[in-house]
Amino acid sequence: xxxxxxxxxxxxxxxxxxxxxxxxxxxxxxxxxxxxxxxxxxxxxxxxxxxxxxxxxxxxxxxxxxxxxxxxxxxxxxxxxxxxxxxxxxxxxxxxxxxxxxxxxxxxxxxxxxxxxxxxxxxxxxxxxxxxxxxxxxxxxxxxxxxxxxxxxxxxxxxxxxxxxxxxxxxxxxxxxxxxxxxxxxxxxxxxxxxxxxxxxxxxxxxxxxxxxxxxxxxxxxxxxxxxxxxxxxxxxxxxxxxxxxxxxxxxxxxxxxxxxxxxxxxxxxxxxxxxxxxxxxxxxxxxxxxxxxxxxxxxxxxxxxxxxxxx
Amino acid sequence: xxxxxxxxxxxxxxxxxxxxxxxxxxxxxxxxxxxxxxxxxxxxxxxxxxxxxxxxxxxxxxxxxxxxxxxxxxxxxxxxxxxxxxxxxxxxxxxxxxxxxxxxxxxxxxxxxxxxxxxxxxxxxxxxxxxxxxxxxxxxxxxxxxxxxxxxxxxxxxxxxxxxxxxxxxxxxxxxxxxxxxxxxxxxxxxxxxxxxxxxxxxxxxxxxxxxxxxxxxxxxxxxxxxxxxxxxxxxxxxxxxxxxxxxxxxxxxxxxxxxxxxxxxxxxxxxxxxxxxxxxxxxxxxxxxxxxxxxxxxxxxxxxxxxxxxxxxxxxxxxxxxxxxxxxxxxxxxxxxxxxxxxxxxxxxxxxxxxxxxxxxxxxxxxxxxxxxxxxxxxxxxxxxxxxxxxxxxxxxxxxxxxxxxxxxxxxxxxxxxxxxxxxxxxxxxxxxxxxxxxxxxxxxxxxxxxxxxxxxxxxxxxxxxxxxxxxxxxxxxxxxxxxxxxxxxxxxxxxxxxxxxxxxxxxxxxxxxxxxxxxxxxxxxxxxxxxxxxxxxxxxxxxxxxxxxxxxxxxxxxxxxxxxxxxxxxxxxxxxxxxxxxxxxxxxxxxxxxxx
Numbered sequence: 001x002x003x004x005x006x007x008x009x010x011x012x013x014x015x016x017x018x019x020x021x022x023x024x025x026x027x028x029x030x031x032x033x034x035x036x037x038x039x040x041x042x043x044x045x046x047x048x049x050x051x052x053x054x055x056x057x058x059x060x061x062x063x064x065x066x067x068x069x070x071x072x073x074x075x076x077x078x079x080x081x082x083x084x085x086x087x088x089x090x091x092x093x094x095x096x097x098x099x100x101x102x103x104x105x106x107x108x109x110x111x112x113x114x115x116x117x118x119x120x121x122x123x124x125x126x127x128x129x130x131x132x133x134x135x136x137x138x139x140x141x142x143x144x145x146x147x148x149x150x151x152x153x154x155x156x157x158x159x160x161x162x163x164x165x166x167x168x169x170x171x172x173x174x175x176x177x178x179x180x181x182x183x184x185x186x187x188x189x190x191x192x193x194x195x196x197x198x199x200x201x202x203x204x205x206x207x208x209x210x211x212x213x214x215x216x217x218x219x220x221x222x223x224x225x226x227x228x229x230x231x232x233x234x235x236x237x238x239x240x241x242x243x244x245x246x247x248x249x250x251x252x253x254x255x256x257x258x259x260x261x262x263x264x265x266x267x268x269x270x271x272x273x274x275x276x277x278x279x280x281x282x283x284x285x286x287x288x289x290x291x292x293x294x295x296x297x298x299x300x301x302x303x304x305x306x307x308x309x310x311x312x
Numbered sequence: 313x314x315x316x317x318x319x320x321x322x323x324x325x326x327x328x329x330x331x332x333x334x335x336x337x338x339x340x341x342x343x344x345x346x347x348x349x350x351x352x353x354x355x356x357x358x359x360x361x362x363x364x365x366x367x368x369x370x371x372x373x374x375x376x377x378x379x380x381x382x383x384x385x386x387x388x389x390x391x392x393x394x395x396x397x398x399x400x401x402x403x404x405x406x407x408x409x410x411x412x413x414x415x416x417x418x419x420x421x422x423x424x425x426x427x428x429x430x431x432x433x434x435x436x437x438x439x440x441x442x443x444x445x446x447x448x449x450x451x452x453x454x455x456x457x458x459x460x461x462x463x464x465x466x467x468x469x470x471x472x473x474x475x476x477x478x479x480x481x482x483x484x485x486x487x488x489x490x491x492x493x494x495x496x497x498x499x500x501x502x503x504x505x506x507x508x509x510x511x512x513x514x515x516x517x518x519x520x521x522x523x524x525x526x527x528x529x530x531x532x533x534x535x536x537x538x539x540x541x542x543x544x545x546x547x548x549x550x551x552x553x554x555x556x557x558x559x560x561x562x563x564x565x566x567x568x569x570x571x572x573x574x575x576x577x578x579x580x581x582x583x584x585x586x587x588x589x590x591x592x593x594x595x596x597x598x599x600x601x602x603x604x605x606x607x608x609x610x611x612x613x614x615x616x617x618x619x620x621x622x623x624x625x626x627x628x629x630x631x632x633x634x635x636x637x638x639x640x641x642x643x644x645x646x647x648x649x650x651x652x653x654x655x656x657x658x659x660x661x662x663x664x665x666x667x668x669x670x671x672x673x674x675x676x677x678x679x680x681x682x683x684x685x686x687x688x689x690x691x692x693x694x695x696x697x698x699x700x701x702x703x704x705x706x707x708x709x710x711x712x713x714x715x716x717x718x719x720x721x722x723x724x725x726x727x728x729x730x731x732x733x734x735x736x737x738x739x740x741x742x743x744x745x746x747x748x749x750x751x752x753x754x755x756x757x758x759x760x761x762x763x764x765x766x767x768x769x770x771x772x773x774x775x776x777x778x779x780x781x782x783x784x785x786x787x788x789x790x791x792x793x794x795x796x797x798x799x800x801x802x803x804x805x806x807x808x809x810x811x812x813x814x815x816x817x818x819x820x821x822x823x824x825x826x827x828x829x830x831x832x833x834x835x836x837x838x839x840x841x842x843x844x845x846x847x848x849x850x851x852x853x854x855x856x857x858x859x860x861x862x863x864x865x866x867x868x869x870x871x872x873x874x875x876x877x878x879x880x881x882x883x884x885x886x887x888x889x890x891x892x893x894x895x896x897x898x899x900x901x902x903x904x905x906x907x908x909x910x
Contacts, residue, residue, distance in 0.1 A: 086530070159603070257596065258600055259600070273776050
């Protein structure tokens with residue numbers, strides 16, 4: 001197993017290299033001269049030259065130890081992303097935003113997965129009944145209602161009218177307090193699509209002969225569902241669940257905006273809005289690395305839960 | 313590990329990471345709770361050109377003069393100056409004594425971290441910095457061609473290398489006669505200079521701070537104001553605390569008629585500020601902002617368009633539910649003009665007047681005011697707001713402001729002829745990204761599509777939008793100007809060719825207009841000067857470098873625990889602008905309100 005993990009990790013090296021090459025090409029070659037963008041149309045040549053000097057855009061692109069490409073690599077590998085356009089170190093921005101973002105997305109993620117997988121099992125078991133149809137109907141309705149409506153509704157009734165949660169972020173509040181409502185809204189909105197997906201997965205499994213055999217042997221429902229069906233349905237669940245984890249890092253733009261959570265979703269959108277290449281570059285790189293790492297974890301999980309997938 | 317254990321672990325980790333900070337309820341601190349609709353761009357006084365940054369930074373920096381808090385009409389009074397300036401007979405030399413004992417806020421840029429005493433040379437340095445081309449100040453327009461020798465200093469900075477600009481280089485018209493005396497020599501008479509000396513960018517700057525922080529100065533404001541920056545979490549909130557070095561400044565003892573009855577003189581003669589901390593939360597969306605105000609988590613606010621009906625009843629009074637909550641309302645006409653600007657350097661727009669006029673004819677301003685401002689506004693026919701001295705009551709005659717789609721279509725035919733064929737797609741830039749700006753954008757693009765123009769909308773956050781204007785990166789853009797001081801001369805700058813691209817963001821240029829501006833700038837307030845202003849306005853109306861939209865009527869609401877509240881039309885939104893030091897917050901009243909309504 002260790003050899004398998006090491007081998008999979010070694011495979012990630014060319015992928016990370018590819019990501020760095022791609023971001024470099026996109027931001028430096030395809031995107032045009034960043035210094036001109038920063039300096040603006042009416043800037044003097046001296047100002048443009050100063051900006052080039054400051055950000056190192058006057059260095060050769062490739063063929064030198066001090067080239068822009070090598071420096072791009074160095075900064076990525078050392079996680080020293082320099083300063084954003086507003087002069088604040090990029091890493092400081094990310095460090096500050098990652099806590100609130102994860103506080104929002106991690107509970108949301110677990111809430112959605114646990115509730116939707118459990119409910120999917122139950123609904124799959126009672127397939128074809130009124131309860132099944134009712135749940136599917138609610139799921140479709142939930143998926144059809146715009147995300148923003150849930151936010152406005154939740155903020156108005158749960159926070160303002162009933163006073164169960166704070167309406168908005170406040171620096172004086174504990175983090176758990178101001179992320180609670182957005183987490184709840186995130187779970188409710190995420191349930192529809194996930195529940196339907198897991199229900200389909202479970203239904204496919206329920207139709208298999210081994211389930212009929214298990215029931216015929218007299219095993220109780222709980223044991224059949226949670227020990228046999230769930231275990232066999234793990235491959236699609238793992239694929240969906242583990243690959244969603246890297247996106248947790250990116251936060252949730254609308255929830256962050258409406259509830260004032262100072263997270264990374266907000267940071268990323270702001271950076272795009274203000275053409276802050278340095279922040280966009282850092283966020284793209286970190287997201288890509290996380291995606292690669294969690295792909296490896298997915299592969300390991302496959303091998304752990306499915307004996308047909310070998311570590312060899 | 314089972315899911316339940318994972319969730320439990322996550323919750324525990326989360327709880328461990330959640331450090332509850334001491335709120336107002338847990339200490340005796342008096343906190344003023346402000347809100348901002350957009351992010352602050354900069355807190356470097358010399359480099360501020362927008363209202364949001366201006367409002368916030370004005371709590372940290374003081375200028376030589378300010379407006380009397382209570383007296384109306386607006387009266388200029390000394391702030392860092394010890395008295396009003398001594399003006400030479402020819403009106404060219406201003407000698408200003410500076411208060412002794414004023415100290416900068418403590419900061420690590422000073423020796424031992426202790427703020428040093430303010431000197432006249434700090435003004436000289438600050439103003440030279442505005443003139444320094446390399447410092448990229450947005451505010452050179454304030455001093456351009458005004459002070460003897462300062463333009464030459466600017467030329468010198470153009471030729472010198474960055475970081476090698478010699479600030480000790482003498483400027484004839486800008487000297488510190490001694491530590492407490494500033495002498496300004498003008499090139500020619502400039503009667504509006506007193507207004508400019510109340511304007512934030514003219515605040516003094518400590519050279520130690522500029523040298524120590526360099527480009528980071530925008531994040532580290534060091535001023536002499538009543539508050540100092542504690543935390544600036546960009547995009548989220550700003551926290552300021554009382555500046556312990558703040559000089560002894562007393563609440564005014566005189567006001568205007570009715571101020572005493574309104575309780576505005578209760579604190580007469582008491583030392584300011586009355587609050588310990590100011591928290592500015594950035595709340596771009598209307599719904600949370602309004603709900604927070606109703607819950608008592610924001611002290612002062614404007615009224616979002618969708619909540620107007622909840623707040624205001626027929627007859628423009630507060631609704632019963634607002635009165636029950638003891639919420640107060642003030643309404644006044646703002647000295648502002650909002651417009652849709654055209655970049656006159658754009659190769660298609662700049663040379664095609666029928667095209668610009670067609671765009672102007674496409675907008676139904678009455679509907680715009682009704683939809684987005686609940687009728688709180690007047691249609692703009694020119695750039696001088698109706699509430700300002702100098703407004704032309706006959707401005708409607710000759711104005712290009714009208715809603716006439718049929719005329720617009722006819723004008724577009726001429727525009728196509730001038731263009732030599734079909735018109736390209738245009739880009740319309742909006743100054744915000746929230747829901748309301750998107751709705752406004754839809755209104756504008758639909759209006760233009762109805763007359764046959766293709767438009768691509770661009771929604772930018774406030775700092776990016778300003779940067780785009782500064783770099784002439786816009787084509788058609790939504791904009792506005794709120795007067796900095798009660799003189800129409802301020803409005804003339806937005807079309808004066810020497811002020812391109814800021815504040816003349818349409819990059820409009822007309823020698824005849826420029827001549828009138830230069831002529832009026834030398835004159836004292838008089839009917840002759842007003843005539844020149846009106847003539848200049850007519851020229852702009854004829855050339856149409858923008859489509860004038862409306863003048864806003866501002867409604868400000870505040871809770872009854874905010875004492876000493878008196879709106880100032882030249883300090884928009886009342887959310888800062890150095891006014892916070894006058895406000896008193898009754899914490900017990902707020903706590904009682906929270907108990908009842910939160």
